[in-house]
Amino acid sequence: MPTINYNKLVRDKIPEIIEDSGKTCKWEVLPDEEFIEMLNIKLHEEVNEYLETGSVEELVDINEVIKAIIECKGVSKEEIEDIGLKKLETKGGFKKRILLKSVD
Numbered sequence: 001m002p003t004i005n006y007n008k009l010v011r012d013k014i015p016e017i018i019e020d021s022g023k024t025c026k027w028e029v030l031p032d033e034e035f036i037e038m039l040n041i042k043l044h045e046e047v048n049e050y051l052e053t054g055s056v057e058e059l060v061d062i063n064e065v066i067k068a069i070i071e072c073k074g075v076s077k078e079e080i081e082d083i084g085l086k087k088l089e090t091k092g093g094f095k096k097r098i099l100l101k102s103v104d
Helices: 014-020 032-053 056-072 077-091
Strands: none
Touching: 032 056
């Protein structure tokens, strides 16, 4: 069977799942700088998949990648929530569904 090269970031249990299926795989643990780069690529990939499908499962994948980026940047959940609340207070959310058409 030919080797398929992926060179992409995958979820933690993927190597185990591959090996449980009787196949072998090569993988490595990335250093912080490369990990952030690959997370950014993964985020782009997951957003594109969501835009193509509209799938809630893709939103879950996007959320997981975002959580990993936040953790890698050393930001706590509390800090993220505080920043989010401040943005809500100053700029609001998206509940009113406002489409800005133009400004003169």
